[in-house]
Amino acid sequence: MTDTASGQTSGKIPVTVLTGYLGAGKTTLLNRILTEDHGKRYAVIVNEFGEIGIDNDLVVGADEDVFEMNNGCVCCTVRGDLIRVVAGLMKRQRPGKPAFDAIIVETTGLADPGPVAQTFFVDEDVKAKTQLDSVTALVDAKHVMARLDDSKEAREQVAFADRIILNKVDLVSEADLVEVERRLRKLNPLAPITRAERADVPLDQVLGLGGFDLERILDIKPEFANPGHGEDGHVHDEHCGHDHAHDHHGHDHAHAHEHEHAHGARGHAHEDDIKGISLSLDRPMDGTKFTAWLDRLLGEQGQNILRAKGIIDVSGEDRRLVFQAVHMILEGELQKPWGALERRWSRAVFIGRDLDEAELRKGFEACAA
Structure with a gap:
């Protein structure tokens, strides 16, 4: 350790x-x-x-x-x-x-x-x-x-x-x-x-x-923006949904995905009221708009949002904005600068009950600079 x-x-x-x-x-x-x-x-x-x-x-x-x-x-x-x-x-x-x-x-x-x-x-x-x-x-x-x-x-x-x-x-x-x-x-x-x-x-x-x-x-690359299969057009190897550094089983996820398609995404009637929603945006965000949107969202739906985490590319800022929330308690700060060759993009995951994915996506994307 x-x-x-x-x-x-x-x-x-x-x-x-x-x-x-x-x-x-x-x-x-x-x-x-x-x-x-x-x-x-x-x-x-x-x-x-x-x-x-x-x-x-x-x-x-x-x-x-x-x-x-x-x-x-x-x-x-x-x-x-x-x-x-x-x-x-x-x-x-x-x-x-x-x-x-x-x-x-x-x-x-x-x-x-x-x-x-x-x-x-x-x-x-x-x-x-x-x-x-x-x-x-x-x-x-x-x-x-x-x-x-x-x-x-x-x-x-x-x-x-x-x-x-x-x-x-x-x-x-x-x-x-x-x-x-x-x-x-x-x-x-x-x-x-x-x-x-x-x-x-x-x-x-x-x-x-x-x-x-x-x-x-x-550090949270793997699970972090784990969009459903290719849903945002970017399929990155690191998004395999497993933490290989800590996982002795290093499963290959192609297998799980085949299985999912074979069964149909809804294979068995397990539609849970809680789910994780991954959002991403390739354009820089307006920092003020994003903060206001996040505060409002947690104020209105904080009871239903169990966890949220994100890394945001703020327009005109060299450092990345990192945030996390537990229900309505939010903490965030500007962290280390983006690398010169690094892909700058914003991604966030909200995990909660009865969240409206389309509405969340619309709010998130509306914060673009």
Whole structure:
């Protein structure tokens, strides 16, 4: 892991929000974090200890609601207020070191991870000491289709994620996995999908992702503008919808696309209320118009917009404008300059419920300079 992963660069402790339906494998993953000999000190905040089933032999000492593990990690429950729990953990400082390498917040039974994520943006004390790193969603390859059909929460968890771990892949055929991945990608074109068995995913694919780091948005080539097949006339190799740097399975996506066409894009009756909409524009944007449009959009539809990210080419500006939003909370700044030979273009992805694609596209394109 890099320094960024352990949060040491900013001096703030990175926080990963872990979501996933009952049975998706979160307990297995959390138990690994709490017991493996990884040489890091992690704090895991869970709803209930009972769910995690901590083995007493691994517990060094219990102090109120905090269990110290013999690998140096601690586990505690959210009773009441997350802000208070985080503040309590921060007091467990070690001399000259941050209290923890990372904090993992598990959200069983909490629906939309939005409010949990927002905690790390809105409370000044929490914000001073911690930094939201990412939201990781664990899904169970065997049951996820049924879950997505019958549960609004399951769809929100997938849509909100920075990374999706598709767990229990050993229980399903390759054809079914391709179908599952296709649906996950429609719900969330931004999150790389990592396949796993028994939640055996390397911890550096869960922690230290920088999903909420504006500078990292510049890295998001693959999923980022992943227009439906050739819909904007540009087919770029890097838009294959997979994060090869982090993905041991480096699937070739031509296969998924053939499969999609063979089944017809709507093959099975899975039309979800949530979807990701990718927008792009090859002409420079008017910065003032774009900002006003984005503010208005989030003001009117922020409840329905779970996540948004974008890189914008602002007319008359050498640096790119990078933004992201969680519901109505927006952050954005001018980042590094465009390269001399780089293609300058604007692209954004909005993930949300009942979004009007034509209307969004029209608003986005109307911001052209």
